[in-house]
Amino acid sequence: MKKKIVQIDDLKREFIMGDETVRALQGISFDVEEGEFLTIMGSSGSGKTTLLNILGCLDKPSGGTYFLDGINVRLLNRNELSVIRNKKIGFIFQAYNLLPRTNALENVQLPLYYNAAVSARARKERAEKALQAVKLESRMYHYPNQLSGGQQQRVAIARALVNDPIVILADEATGNLDTRTSYEIMALLQELNHQGKTIIFVTHEQDIAAFSRRTIMLRDGQILKDVMNQQVRSAKDMLTAMPVTNEY
Amino acid sequence: MNTLNLLRIAFKALERNKVRAFLTMLGIIIGVGAVIAMIAIGQGSKKSIQDQLSNMGSNMITIRPNSNITAGARLDFSNVQTLTQQDVDALKKKARNLRYISPASSARGQAIFGNSNWPTTIQGVGGEYLAIRNWPLKEGVSFSASDLTTAAKVCMLGQTVVDNLFSNEQDPLGQVIRFNKIPFRVIGVLTQKGENAFGQDQDDIILTPYTTVQERITGSQYFQNIFASALDENSTNQASKEIAYVLRASHKLKSQDEDDFTVRTQAELIQTFSATSQLLTVLLAAIAAISLLVGGIGIMNIMYVSVTERTKEIGLRMSIGAMGRDILLQFLVESILISVTGGIIGIGLGMFSSWLVNALLKWPTLVAPSSVWLSFLVCVATGVFFGYYPAQKASRLDPIEALRYE
Structure with a gap:
């Protein structure tokens, strides 16, 4: 049996807004095994952002349990959460969130600066390897404003890979990209998944979810359905099938 | 996080905003330069008075008739x-x-x-x-x-x-x-x-x-x-x-x-006049210190702007594992880097301008090592003092809020 990376049981998160209590998550339970490619879907207000924040150890649940790699996240303090994020999680954001006027190599090294165990030389080597993994080794010294959107997102993926996390969390990672570039990114993520990386992808786009093996649908803070995709589409095949010159 | 990484991060952040960092530094440069030059002028005039007085013979003693009251009239001592x-x-x-x-x-x-x-x-x-x-x-x-x-x-x-x-x-x-x-x-x-x-x-x-x-x-x-x-x-x-x-x-x-007489030694005379030029030094230094204070406030202002402007960066850094302390130290080191670099340039500028004053106006100047050390320490203190509150603000940001900030 495969190792369970995420174990969530009856997870609740409530926000107090003045007199009102907003129940963003109302008792959610699911597990994620090593090597899974999971998409979390839902319309806005369904609680998927709240769930992502908790999964990413940016926020703590107000009820239920969340074990990440066997660690009970609810018991950790602010600094311990930082360490967990640094060592076990790789984030990919919709807006890439690269540091401006900082080259790709420096951007990718960033998480390792906060890990005192990594030497300067190891930091650079690992960043170069991560950039190779996203096929950007020729763009290492380019600044974000010299890269296309897709390339910037690949730098961000390299940054998420550099600390060798046990899970990669993507938040609408294709939201700012056109269809073709979205497929490129999905093809890259599928490839990483084949190499054994666990990926949790939050999106509201149905066709993006089709690239994952499992989909969890959220509505009003509860799981609507948790299904395995019978037919996982290959983003790489989709790309080759696409006409080279499209609508322009 | 180790110190070297901290310095690298802060240095790179300043490098991204070279012009702004320099302009902020300018306040400190001018402040420190003014302090050094003003103290040099004050100390120089003090030393020149001392030199001249001891040149007159440092073991000389002058005896004068005392100002005296004769028949109720207070007389000038030269008539006594x-x-x-x-x-x-x-x-x-x-x-x-x-x-x-x-x-x-x-x-x-x-x-x-x-x-x-x-x-x-x-x-x-x-x-x-x-x-x-x-x-x-x-x-x-x-x-x-x-x-x-x-x-x-x-x-x-x-x-x-x-x-x-x-x-x-x-x-x-x-x-x-x-x-x-x-x-x-x-x-x-x-x-x-x-x-x-x-x-x-x-x-x-x-x-x-x-x-x-x-x-x-x-x-x-x-x-x-x-x-x-x-x-x-x-x-x-x-x-x-x-x-x-x-x-x-x-x-x-x-x-x-x-x-009915006054005995004055040259040493007393030196003390009296040193006290006068000491007052001058303090006065000049006080004026210069105000400009240093203004420079410090400039740093604080820019650091606040910088924290607001880089909220998203702070959010990102936190999400990839920076602790509040790391963020605090990053901004603190940035402001200390600004003030110390500015201070070193300012010390150079102050020394150069006191040399210029001496060369062009023929005023005696003396750059005392103590004033150089003092200004350097004041710069470090300025960086810490004026950088602390913006840095603390940055370190207390909520990563979720900061990431979402536009």
């Missing part, structure tokens, strides 16, 4: 007549800490030679006066003991008097000048001493035996001053006490009476 030949004799006999002693009595008047004339001061002194003042003769001789007893009409001229009475090719030695219609034979010319610390021309003087001035010009038995020199610098205080003791006995003062 308490110092006599008796006092001089008593000091010569009893004061063992004195090496030289010379009474002095002076008068203003017109010196005339040929068709030139010049208003100057004639100073009647004893034979040891030149030794007390540490004032050698350029040419000729000083007057003899018999000149003193006979109130001889001989004189030594200061350089200013020579320049105004004689043309270049004339040798003053042996010539006869007239002072207030009395003829004096020139037996010596004094070396040039220049202006004293108070801007008076010390060379505008004619020296003659004090007996001559007393008997032929003022007709007074009293002295305006008695100059003396202690055995060495260390014994000046001892000597000054001794003088007071001898003079009180000589003037037959009762124990409850105040001194």
Whole structure:
């Protein structure tokens, strides 16, 4: 049996807004095994952002349990959460969130600066390897404003890979990209998944979810359905099938 | 996070905003430069006064009659007549800490030679006066003991008097000048001493035996001053006490009476004038310190702007594992880097401008190492003090909020 990376049981998160209590998550339970490619879907207000924040150890649940790699996240303090994020999680954001006027190599090294165990030389080597993994080794010294959107997102993926996390969390990672570039990114993520990386992808786009093996649908803070995709589409095949010159 | 990484991160962040970092630094550069230059000017004038005063003979002691009340009227000390030949004799006999002693009595008047004339001061002194003042003769001789007893009409001229009475090719030695219609034979010319610390021309003087001035010009038995020199610098205080003791006995003062004379040592004079220029230094430094404060506020302002502008960056850093402390230290190190770099440049600028002031305006300047160290430490403190609150604000941001910030 495969190792369970995420174990969530009856997870609740409530926000107090003045007199009102907003129940963003109302008792959610699911597990994620090593090597899974999971998409979390839902319309806005369904609680998927709240769930992502908790999964990413940016926020703590107000009820239920969340074990990440066997660690009970609810018991950790602010600094311990930082360490967990640094060592076990790789984030990919919709807006890439690269540091401006900082080259790709420096951007990718960033998480390792906060890990005192990594030497300067190891930091650079690992960043170069991560950039190779996203096929950007020729763009290492380019600044974000010299890269296309897709390339910037690949730098961000390299940054998420550099600390060798046990899970990669993507938040609408294709939201700012056109269809073709979205497929490129999905093809890259599928490839990483084949190499054994666990990926949790939050999106509201149905066709993006089709690239994952499992989909969890959220509505009003509860799981609507948790299904395995019978037919996982290959983003790489989709790309080759696409006409080279499209609508322009 | 280790210190090296911290410095790298802060340095890279500043590198991304070079112009802004430099402009922020400029406040500190100007502030520190001003502090260094102002203190250098203050210290320089203090040192120059000290040098000139000790040049006058650091073991010199001046005795003056005290301002006194006669028949209810408070008299100017130069009119007060308490110092006599008796006092001089008593000091010569009893004061063992004195090496030289010379009474002095002076008068203003017109010196005339040929068709030139010049208003100057004639100073009647004893034979040891030149030794007390540490004032050698350029040419000729000083007057003899018999000149003193006979109130001889001989004189030594200061350089200013020579320049105004004689043309270049004339040798003053042996010539006869007239002072207030009395003829004096020139037996010596004094070396040039220049202006004293108070801007008076010390060379505008004619020296003659004090007996001559007393008997032929003022007709007074009293002295305006008695100059003396202690055995060495260390014994000046001892000597000054001794003088007071001898003079009180000589003037037959009762124990409850105040001194009717004042004894001033050169050391006291130096202290008095040092205090004045110390005040000047403090004043200048205070003005400069205000500009340093303004520079510090500039740093704080920019750091606040920077924290707001880089909220998203802070969110990102936190999401990939930066602790609040890491963020705090990053911003703190950034502000210290700005203030310290600015401080070092400012120290250089201050040294350069004090050199410039010295070279162009001929003002004496002195860059004291203590002022350099002090400004450097103030810079570090400024960086920490004004950088702390913005840094703390940054470190307390909620990563979720910060990531979502646009």
